[in-house]
Amino acid sequence: MRSKIFIFTLGIGMMMMGLGVINYLTAGSAVAPAWNEAAVVSQEDVDHVVGTAVKIADEKGNVISQVCRGVVAGDEIINSEGNHYRITRVDKDKAFAKSLGVDKDFLAWNDFLTDDRLAMAAATRKQGTVGVYHTHTDEAYVPTDGTESVPFKGGIYDVGKTLVQRLREKNGTEVAYDKTPHDPHDNAAYQRSRRTAMNLLKQNPMALIDVHRDGIPDPDYYRANVSNEDVSKLRIVVGRQNPNMQANLDFARKMMAYANKVHPKIVKEIFMAKGNYNQDLMPTAILIEAGTHTNTKEEAERGVALFADAVPAVLGIQGGPTAPTGQGPTVTPGGGATGSGAWKAVGWIVGLSLLLGGGFMLMSSGSLKGLREGLAGFGKEFTNYLGPIKKRLVRKPLPGKGRAGKKSTEEANQAAIDHRNDVTED
Known part of the structure; x- marks a missing residue:
């Protein structure tokens, strides 16, 4: 009787596991977050804690960057001059970086985008859509909003709205702007915003832009006068833990090079951080930080407006420069991570095997004798199948x-x- 109950329970468990795998493949995989071991190890260390700052110094002790996020060894920075650094050590609120020299790919784009080619940017127009959304929808600007966080309706929405309006009105770009909130501001926010990003992908955008603001205390780190406007500069963040990392980075390089040609140094740097940020969804997905919470919202709005002037040209929507064969890195808009099809097929095999195996166990549990006979018959067939092999392996006695x-x-x-x-x- 106990054996019967055990077989019945095992069968139910196998069927539930099989159904779970199949349900994941058919319904959940579209919004499943990419693997992030940091989130599993610690749910307390939120990636972006306002008011904190990690100062990053080079080998000579010069501070080259400040960030309000978890910094780890292996993170990298490419600044607006093309200098490339890799973080080697982190000690609480200080990090130390090693110079990797100049980033040749960034300089290639910077040299390629001459004044003549910039003048050709409006020569032709192509149809294309840009997707815009916010993962941290509570982010706000203290001097303007009175606080750094306004749940579900932070000032970051106004910054996103300015970016969208500039793209639409001045540059004639189609924009899909999703205002879905993803509060609270925790590590799971990127899992919630992944569904929003997937919905935007249904409109076949040429790029996805996740709009944030930084949280370092020093407003002067971003504050500047660019193109005769008082603005807060931007940082582009690229996640290192996704299969599209190199493509995302190439897109970020081109964006910084072009934006800084049109509006000098509007982009401070590219920061390659530990994480995914849903950038595995397509090779032209980036995260931008428009100033910090101690900048005014108006400064951030003017900054993203200038940044918007580069977006359509880089994507080719407004006839932006395209590198001739053999010149500059290539970025292909659209598409997602490759190689998922094979794993999906494996998942289907595992799911169906568990489902059918569990069903067999359930049916067999009604008759233990029948189960034994069935297993015995299977064993006999398996032995017969192995018979020829065993005969070849057994050493024959000498005559x-x-x-x-x-x-x-x-x-x-x-x-x-x-x-x-x-x-x-x-």
Whole structure:
């Protein structure tokens, strides 16, 4: 009876696991977050805690960057001059970076985007859509909003609205702007915003832009006068833990190069951080930080407006420059991560195997005798299948040897033992 209950329970468990796998593949995979071991290890260390700052210094002790996020060894920075750094050590609120020299790919784009080619940017127009959304929808600007966080309706929405209006009105770009809130401001926010990003992908955008603001206390780190406007500069963030990382980085390089040609140094740097940020969804997905919470919202709005002037040209929507063959890195808008099809097929096989196996166990649990007979029959068939192989593996006895041969072998072994004993006694 206990065996019967065990088989029945095992069958139910296998069927539930199989259904779970199949349900994940058919319904949940579209919005499933990419693997992020940091979120599993610690749910307390939120990626972006306002008011905190990690200062990053080079080998000479010069502060090259400040960030309000978890910084780890391996993170990298490319600044507006093209200098490339890799963080080697982090000590609480200080990080130390090693110079990797100049980033050749960024300089290639910077050299390629000459004044002549910029003048050709409006020569032709192409149809294309840009997707815009916010993962941290509570982010706000203290001097303007009175606080750094307004749940579900932070000032970051106004910054996003300005970016969208500039793209639409001045540059004639189609924009899909999703205002879905994703509060609270925790590590799971990117899992919630992934569904929003997936909905935007249904409109086949040429790029996805997740609009944020930084949280370092120093407003002067971003504050500047660019193109005769008082603005807060921007940072582009690229997640290192996704299969599109290199494509996302190439897109970010081109964006910074072009934006800084049109509006000098409007983009401070590209920060390659540990994380995914849903950028595995397409190779032209980026995260931008428009100033920090101690900047005014108006400064941030003017900053993203200038940044918007570069977006359509880089994507080719407004006839932006395209590198001739052999010149500059290439970025292909659209598409997603590759290689997922094979894993999905494996998932289907596992799910169906568990489902069918569980069903078999359930049916068999009604008759233990039938289960035993079925397993015995399967074992017999399996043994018959292996029979030819076993025959080839079993060593055939030498001619003339059977039981007599076995007896002779035993006698020889006994003689060897007697000889060993004699030698030992001597």
